[in-house]
Amino acid sequence: MLVFIIKLVLGITFIYASWHKIEDPAGFARIIYGYGIFPGASINLMAMTLPFIELVAGFSLIMGVYPRSALLIINALLAGFILVIGFNLLRGHQFDCGCFSIPSQGHAASNIFLLVRDVFLLGFGMVAWRFIRAS
Template identity: 40%
Template sequence: MRRIIDNDYLTVISRLVVGVTFIWASVYKIADPLSFANAIWNYHLAPSSLINITSLLMPWVELLAGIGLILGLFYRGSILLINLMTILFLIALGSAVVRGLDIDCGCFKAGGSGKGSALEGFLRDIPLLALTLQLWFSRSRKWMIDRA
């Protein structure tokens, strides 16, 4: 198991998959912070005074941590933030499913086409968490700027 987790190739593929996912997810949120704020509000979890601040801050954390993951720059910090965000998304999506909220996940796109339900988002987040946890525990440090 340890050898699988530490595998250089598996680790670099995980970095690419997770990194691209987070970068991709950040794009619409950066382009349209109001739609993302509305998506956060739909979850009925965050205090309303913090919604707009969150919608301005979080997409950039997603983007920078995603880039950091791929380049291996600020790598441990990036992987920590990505794990925390993935767990946060899992909790938010799971609670939306449990509460029966019929909401758009707000993960990759705001409303319109490509609308994903909270349940779809939740199910998609589980394999994502498996990858981010693998990266957290992997000791592989190949092909990273941090090491150079």
């Protein structure tokens, strides 16, 4: 039951998070640029592909299609988000997470909150990993 709920929470979170990014890839690209980490040549490609990886991983986790693989992808993405947000917080770089929506201006209210949220989600993901058996 617990694993089912975790899968549902993670799956829906990733599907929901991918939606705005798919709708406005240029806005998402601007947010990736704002992180100040990724080389210019990679920004558009990331903005166009990352949301679809989130979407597919979210759906396949919920639907039970290669759930362990989907969970690995989701956990890896969460670990990546944590590293990137954490790195920018440490160096005091102002940025807009763009996790769920793409605001026209200004920065997310609290990037520390985002970091904590992702750490929690990754925690859930790791718990689920322990319980989803390899078949």
